[in-house]
Amino acid sequence: MNVKVDISNVILETPNLILRPFKQEDLNDFYEYASVPGVGEMAGWPHHKNIEITKIILEEFIMNKNQFALVYKNNNKVIGSLGIEEYPLEIYKQFSRKRVREIGYVLSYDYWHKGLMSEAVSRVIEYLFTELKLDFITVSHFVENSRSERVIKRNGFSYFCDAPYKDTDKLCKYYYKHNPNRMNMLEVCCGSYEDALEAYKAGAKRIELNSALYLGGLSPNGAIVKLLKEKTNLNIVSMVRPRGTGFCYTEAEIIEMFEVAKNLLDSGTDAIAFGFLTKNSEIDSENTKKMVDLIHSYGKKAVFHRAIDVVSDYYSSVEMLCRLGVDRILTSGMANKAVEGLDVLASLYKKFGASIEIVAASGVNENNVNDILATGIYQIHSSCKGFKKDTTSTNNGVSYNYLDDEKYEVVSKDKVEAILNKL
Numbered sequence: 001m002n003v004k005v006d007i008s009n010v011i012l013e014t015p016n017l018i019l020r021p022f023k024q025e026d027l028n029d030f031y032e033y034a035s036v037p038g039v040g041e042m043a044g045w046p047h048h049k050n051i052e053i054t055k056i057i058l059e060e061f062i063m064n065k066n067q068f069a070l071v072y073k074n075n076n077k078v079i080g081s082l083g084i085e086e087y088p089l090e091i092y093k094q095f096s097r098k099r100v101r102e103i104g105y106v107l108s109y110d111y112w113h114k115g116l117m118s119e120a121v122s123r124v125i126e127y128l129f130t131e132l133k134l135d136f137i138t139v140s141h142f143v144e145n146s147r148s149e150r151v152i153k154r155n156g157f158s159y160f161c162d163a164p165y166k167d168t169d170k171l172c173k174y175y176y177k178h179n180p181n182r183m184n185m186l187e188v189c190c191g192s193y194e195d196a197l198e199a200y201k202a203g204a205k206r207i208e209l210n211s212a213l214y215l216g217g218l219s220p221n222g223a224i225v226k227l228l229k230e231k232t233n234l235n236i237v238s239m240v241r242p243r244g245t246g247f248c249y250t251e252a253e254i255i256e257m258f259e260v261a262k263n264l265l266d267s268g269t270d271a272i273a274f275g276f277l278t279k280n281s282e283i284d285s286e287n288t289k290k291m292v293d294l295i296h297s298y299g300k301k302a303v304f305h306r307a308i309d310v311v312s313d314y315y316s317s318v319e320m321l322c323r324l325g326v327d328r329i330l331t332s333g334m335a336n337k338a339v340e341g342l343d344v345l346a347s348l349y350k351k352f353g354a355s356i357e358i359v360a361a362s363g364v365n366e367n368n369v370n371d372i373l374a375t376g377i378y379q380i381h382s383s384c385k386g387f388k389k390d391t392t393s394t395n396n397g398v399s400y401n402y403l404d405d406e407k408y409e410v411v412s413k414d415k416v417e418a419i420l421n422k423l
Helices: 024-034 050-064 117-129 146-154 195-201 221-229 253-267 285-297 307-309 314-324 340-352 369-373 413-422
Strands: 017-023 065-071 077-085 099-106 134-140 160-163 172-179 184-188 206-209 235-239 270-274 301-304 328-331 359-361 379-382 385-389 407-411
Touching: 017 359, 017 413, 024 050, 024 077, 024 099, 024 206, 050 328, 050 340, 077 146, 077 407, 099 117, 117 134, 117 146, 134 146, 146 184, 184 195, 184 407, 184 413, 195 221, 195 407, 195 413, 206 221, 221 253, 253 270, 270 285, 285 301, 285 314, 307 328, 328 340, 328 407, 340 359, 340 369, 359 369, 369 379, 379 407, 407 413
Parallel strands: 099 134, 184 206, 184 379, 206 235, 235 270, 270 301, 301 328, 328 359, 359 379
Antiparallel strands: 017 065, 065 077, 077 099, 134 172, 160 172, 385 407
């Protein structure tokens, strides 16, 4: 998707340049470089034959709020532009539900070969990835434009394809750059130290650590967090949940949850997963805010778990979690399984993808992971469930089984690897 852009109040700086919105008083500087034959043509537009054309284009730049004027610090002149344009959907069909924009740029002929455009592009990439939280940036150049190609390659773009420019026969090379902070991520749901080790051996980078997964996951022991931090480099999300069945807690349970959260944070966990609801299935804003503040006081991430899927007003509740400072939500899109909530997940990412991290969960496996990623969401949560047997669970007419045939749930290394291969 082409996300909304407004740089009318944005000022960026590099060692040699100020990048700011265009102003009316830039007209003469703009015309000076835009009127030189061969400058605009390299960017796909004809050079300006009179200042009246420049004036019309300048008005468009100011109105559209998507063009940076490149101001050279040494003389305070505007020497080029860098626009955050709509990307061609017909070229990058795979990106249709991702947060994407295209950059386009032009530089005065007198300032070529100084590395200035690479400098400007690098700074704008940083802005687009960190402030606008784009998933991808696209860019293109005419096949014969080797100068632009050098700028693109210096800034780490990857080649995508060759295709005609708009409705012309002129051939372009198209590129993309992926936001390194928004790469596909598998979070493995683990019920034990051994589960976590299996996930780690399979190549997982992040886990959600629980106990009693057969109850939907309860709080783990802080000692396991410490042990995993000693033995692995896993990013650990620790569940804080005192019991199964619901998320409206008693006063005693809430006291327990905050003490358990402190213990897990002191043990080194990277995030806490929790969920507080009122008896009316609304977000318990008071306790949610207290938990967020506690987690953030340790510099860790606050994750609201799948309690979000049973709230009375889903989208308003997500909006409230954003306001309360929650960093991440775990959701199936109000469905029993994530694949049943794909439309909701896609709309959720479109609406909130820049405001909060969204992790798709429930029933995720190697056979449906690509369908889930097609929503735009790039983080998934899976139990990667396998089974082991313990024959000591039954004897003398006594049974401790909670599943059939003396089985219990474990993380399957093979299933973790299968999903990671898809990612």
